[in-house]
Amino acid sequence: MSVRTYSLGIACFHFSPKEDIAPSKWGEAIKSGLESVASVRDVEITDLGHFVSRYDPILEWGEEEFRGADSYDFELHPQAGMIAFTVAIQERDQEKLNLFGRRVVSPDETFRVITMYGTSGPATVVQFDGGTDSRLLGAQGVFVVREFLQREFKRAEVEIDFLVVGPSPFHADVSVHEEEGLELAGSPFSVIRERTRGYDIIEVQCPTQATMDLYRDLFAELQFFYECVRERGRNATRAQSVSRMADALVELYRVPGAKGFLKRLWWSRSQARELLIGVIQAKLGEARSTASMQQEFQRLKESMSVTIFDHEVSEEVASDESEQLKAAEEVAKLLEGGAKKEFEIFVLSTSTLLGAAAGAVAAVLAK
Template identity: 25%
Template sequence: MEEMMTGDRFFGVGCLTPKVKDAKDANDWKKRVVYTFEAIPSVHNFALTEIDDLDFYWEGKIGQSGDEEIPLPELGLMTFDVNIPSRIQKQLGILPGIGDVEEFKVLTFFHYVHPITYIECKSPQGGEVSNPSSAMAIVRDFLVAELKKQQSDIELFMIGPSPFHADFSLRAGKGEMEVGDGFSVTVEKGLGYDNITYFHDPSHASISRAVLWQLYSAIQGEFSYFYRFQSLRNARLHAASNLSTQSEELAKLFKKRGFSSYLTRTATVRHKLQSAQLDAISARMAAMQHSRSTKEDMEGLYPKEGGSALKGYLERVTEEVYLEELEGAEKILEVLESRHSQEVQRFATITFSLLGVIVGAVLTAAFRSWWG
């Protein structure tokens, strides 16, 4: 029997899925995930639907060895209910709190672009829910703790920001911008999290869970691309941070005084410099590739000029390319490369001069000995 919902609905958005690193195929992934989640006492009505194939999601870092591909369902759904008592929520220490909500309904769409998770807050009184985005953090930290108790080899695959930095709700009425499928939306900007309120056709007397899931389906494409763009952005950030760290560590080596430090640099720093320079090239190439692919994706998502409540969020993620950080590290490496070349030349000059003196001394001694 379909559950009828007479009040407003509140939910958070993020990316939160089980990660089975060594899953052989979809059946192996499903078997192990079902076994693990059904062993958690607070989890109920766990179900996997239409999961037939696995795809691989990159969890690596630009320019680093050992990049990891995580097998996750290519398409399908994962749903379950979870009860997290208020006392447990307080122990988790998630702020801001979420009031008296203890029941959460979790739905993950496995999408070929990127997985996306919705968590509905089931208010016991059917009233307003404050900070519904916190549901994502509460459920996430609770599941991490439960998996740790089981000593499970299953982890959680998460992409930040999870939660998405907005509180979501679905209400009867009319919003400022049309979404389609009978939905509209109003966005209120906030200092921390925004409020994104979706509205459904007010001619409907009540809102069923099917309507809420219809909204989930209507907006999942944009959110899937948001988290894909976010994963690319995270890789760019890691690459820029890694390159900055390498350049700073190399600069420290060149600041060291003394003959032993000079010899160490001359003998060992070449490999480190080349490695950092290769990482810089990789980061540059990745940034250009990301720029091209995200531009194509955005044009496909938004073929016409005009509005979308979520378009601005996606654009901001794609614009975070960290070129200033890359350029700063590249300038440091350029200076260090020049200095290293000078030191190598000086070392070679000194070495050959010393060799000349030694050879000259040896020959002089030999001639003296020969001529008696």
């Protein structure tokens, strides 16, 4: 009877050519880049399909500032397919790179890294034999692999970029027990989750014949989770842009004296209106993305046998930037009202002064 127990770390790794490249050459470029790292072997890239890019759509308001600046957005990437490889990391490197406790996580020094692409984007699992502590090492394995690959990519001057979307490692230690002929009542596999103050401990039991079903559901859930993370990152960046506009408007009102008064007189109302427009557009963008994520999440739950990360996905879908946008909106409304009042006082004062001057001229002419 075949039995296998191993640690499973969760992450979101993406590999991208540094130069613009045709979709037909993408897989070849990734494989060549990975194989240029001496510790990487057994590279498999299969079933790539339907390449897309976040650069293709017309950018919404606020996105120009961060496009391509971080891992919220990927350049050309497939919406189907797999990148898998084995990386050998010696024990001394594991101890050096593992900031969780300077310990070896894989005694046989072997890690299998699998990134699956779907319509929501990529997600990654790192498989390795953690020995007697397999149930406690999944996240540490991801951390060691991530740090090792980042270091080796720099050393080898690899012609592809290694991008990571957080949380990577995901905040859970997963172990999988596969057993041929294992019978489970009411489900193709079972999940036991122990909540802890740190990383939750998740133990999965799965008949060997149901392994494909397990990974299909696991990757679908994780791909959607990391897409929600990236979407919330975009929303947060838009909100931060709006907040910077609000800060600039507040600073304008802190300029003292006649110089500050004149600046506010001519510029503050237009800036306040621009800020309000930014708030409205950011709210609309967030509302659209939230509605889309809620709809997709419901569809995903209905299609899966067992959801493992329902809590984490629910939190990510529900997260928003409403407080930050509300504060910026209040600043805009308050200072726009103040600017209007200052302008009215200026007009009234000017009219009074001009009226007095005209009266004085008339008196002189009457003499």
